[in-house]
Amino acid sequence: MESFFVEAVNAIWWIVVVGIIGVGYHAYGGAVVEQWRMRRYLRKQGVKGPPPSIFNGNVSEMKRVQSETIHYSGDNIISHDYSSSLFPYFEHWRKQYGRVYTYSTGLKQHLYINHPEMVKELTQINTLNVGRITHVTKRLEPILGNGVITSNGSHWAHQRRIMAHEFTHDKIKGMIGSMVDSAMQMLSKWEEMVERGGQMGCEIRVDEDFKDVSADVISRVCFGNSFFKGKKIISMINDLSTAITRRSFLFRLNGFTEMVFGSKKHSDVNTNELEKALESSIWETVKERESECVETHKKDLLQLILDGAMRSCDGNLWDKSAYKRFVVDNCKSILVAGHESTAVSVSWCIMLLALNPNWQIRIRDEILSSCKNGIPDAETIPNLKTVTMVIQETMRLYPPTPIVGREAFTDIRLGNLVVPKGVCIWNLIPALHRDPEIWGEDANEFKPERFSEGIFRACKYPQSYMPFGFGPRICLGKNLAMMEAKVLVSLIVSKFSFTLSPTYQHSPNHKLLVEPQHGVVIRIVRQ
Template sequence: MESLAVQTVNAIWWIVVVGIVGVGYHVYGRAVAEQWRMRRSLKVQGVKGPPPSIFNGNASEMQRIQSEAKHYSGDNIISHDYSSSLFPYFEHWRKQYGRIYTYSTGLKQHLYINHPEMVKELSQTNTLNLGRITHVTRRLKPILGSGITTSNGPHWAHQRRIIAHEFTHDKVKGMIGLMVESAMSMLSKWEEMVKRGGEMGCEIRVDEDLKDVSADVISRACFGSSFSKGKAIFSMLRDLLIAITRRSVFFRFNGFTEMLFESKKHGDVNIDELEKNLESSIWETVKEREMECVEAQKKDLLQLILEGAMHSCCDGSLWDKSAYKRFVVDNCKSIYFAGHESTAVSVSWCLMLLSLNPSWQIRIRDEILSSCKNGIPDAETIPNLKTVAMVIQETMRLYPPAPILAREAATDIKLGNLVVPKGVCIWTLIPALHRDPEIWGADANEFKPERFSEGISKACKYPQTYIPFGLGPRLCVGKNFAMMEVKVLVSLIVSKFSFTLSPKYQHSPCHRLLVEPQHGVVIRVSRL
């Protein structure tokens, strides 16, 4: 009897195993078939691409091309064309298949677009059916949640209506004084370091200090608190970013087993635990601010988010407290991250480029001294800083904050003469557009701010290909805020210091959602 019971249990166990494998094979098989259907649809329309394998598409080829690019990379040569080292497969396939091609990563079919007219069409497509790529936003959820940066459809449109209102040009101008005030402690610190260094000046790694300043600006401008109060939040965001981007967020193998068994632990960092702590810290800050707002006369961004969340999470007489908390925390995540990381990285690259081009420091300094009282910009003088604007625009051409524009078709979408099937992921590599000789001329890889002397419309052959803040309806909501803050910081730094690039500087752009200097930006600073 006991032997019969054991045999029965074993038989049931094998039936369950075979059933699970069968269901998994059926589901996976249907998903693979759907990807091949998308590929055939694009191929019929003349879109070619590298032949994929059955199980992981072109992922293995991408890994091979990437490893070869790293193997043959040069020493510490300062070249602004980092696309060939960070995204070499895009360039490799562009040479073979042109500016528009398709490729696959397991269960995802992709369409790469780097054609000016197609990019323009993508920019002008005003539909909720073209949103963020779902497998990427799922991967980034610990950092960005389901806020304005990652959400899609009506949920995204509702959040944008609430938040965009606070980032209009007129409102941002009112924050310039706060930006100057936040920068002063960093400038005083640098002045003391330079003073101690004497005639030789001193070496400063500027990127870390700039992150502190930009974090302070976004905290005070949008949430009524200083950086010191939210320091733990920014530290956790950084730890999460490093943990999540140890493996490629965008171009990993998207297979069935990976979706089931992907580890939530990277090294010594438990992503789930860190995410939970981050959200708790944000919610505590929110609750403190709610108490402060009772007596406040002026509404800041956090108050508007709270009001918007209250409205969106109340269905008639029903109140969904968990949805309210999710709405608030997710959007705070997005603003905390985007508001300080991208700005600090942009200013860091700008100082690196100005270190290599001291004549532009002189031109900026002369402009500031003639336009700004005591060398400090304000709402009236900022619009007159044309040279500063040109330098920043050129910096963002060579080093756009986010290098990739990514969309996913929620339904069949028509772009020009091409019908993009539902579920296809659309990619545009922004640095490749920004350094294309056919668009910008033979000097596309050189730092030449004068190309923007007559504005973006005259700077290149196709102005719609200049997209440092994205394009179309999903243009970065914080564009005005970021540009104003970069102008303020660059103006203040250049008006007070002269600087060159330190011999210790290692030029190694790396991709962690943003393209940032892997080893920081070290400059030698001296007194004027």
């Protein structure tokens, strides 16, 4: 009797195991066939690419090419062309297959496009037919939520309508005073350090200070308070970002284990706890701001967005939990985008100016002739053409986000190419920004004068300049980021002269953004 029971249990166990394997194989096999169909459809239209393996596509080859690449070694040889170091597989395949090719990461088929005309076509597609790549946004959800940066379809369009109105150029001009106040605190600290250093000045690692200033600015603009109150939130975001971006999402394996057992996004308990604490802190701060605004009638960016959200409620899309989700998600988006990207861009700008002191002189002359006491304001910022050119050239060489991805939610046409539903489309922005056919033979050089007549005359294909993305989904914070960068660069150059420190190691590193891995260290003296 006992042996019969054991045999029955074993039989049931094997039936369950075989059943699970059968279901998984059926689902996985269907997904593999679908990827094969997409790839075959693209190949029939002339789009080639590396042959994938059944289980992990081209992930193994991507990792192999990456491991064989010689990275920046800190030998102080500064090259602005970092694409072949950070994304060597894209360059490796481009040499074999051209500007347009296809590759796979398990159960995701990808299309790489760096042809300017096709990029232009992509910017003009109805944005509800294409959107953010879903497996990437799911991974980044703990730090970005499902706000205007990451959402898709009608949910994205609804959020965009609410928020776009609050990021207009005229409204951003009203924030310049807060930007100056935040920057002056940093500059006062630098002046004390320089004074202690005497005639030789001193060395400063500026990228960390820029992050503090950007955090202060976005806290003032968004929450109406100082950096100290938002420090806890931004610290949580940084910790969460470090945990989530430990592995490149470009190597993400969308295969059998993930399909059966789900994404591992929430497998790390510490990450889950950080995410919950972050959202709790944001919501508490929001509720405090609501009370303050009722008492003082002061309207900061957050309150204006909340007002817009309330006015748009129709009872179907919104309830209390959805309203809270909207607020928390978009606060995440604003804090992440407004904090990190501007600080990183200004860091690269100061590095380039340290290498090119003649442009420091040109900026300084412009500021002294345009700005009272060397301090920019809403009236004088539009006159700072040289500052604008330098920042635009910095963002050409070091765009804040190096890769833009879109997913086709239906079959779409790009020129003569029909892209099947489900394909992920990638643009490597640094490659477009350094293409000699678009920018000329000096594409890898720092030459701000190329923007002297504006973006549309700077290159052969203006749509190929996309430091803030492109099309209807262009970064909402573009005006805010540009204004803050102009204020910071103007104030720094008007007060100081600087060169790169001999200890500086040029090593661009990709996480969410392309950042200076070892920081930006300059030797600085009073002007």
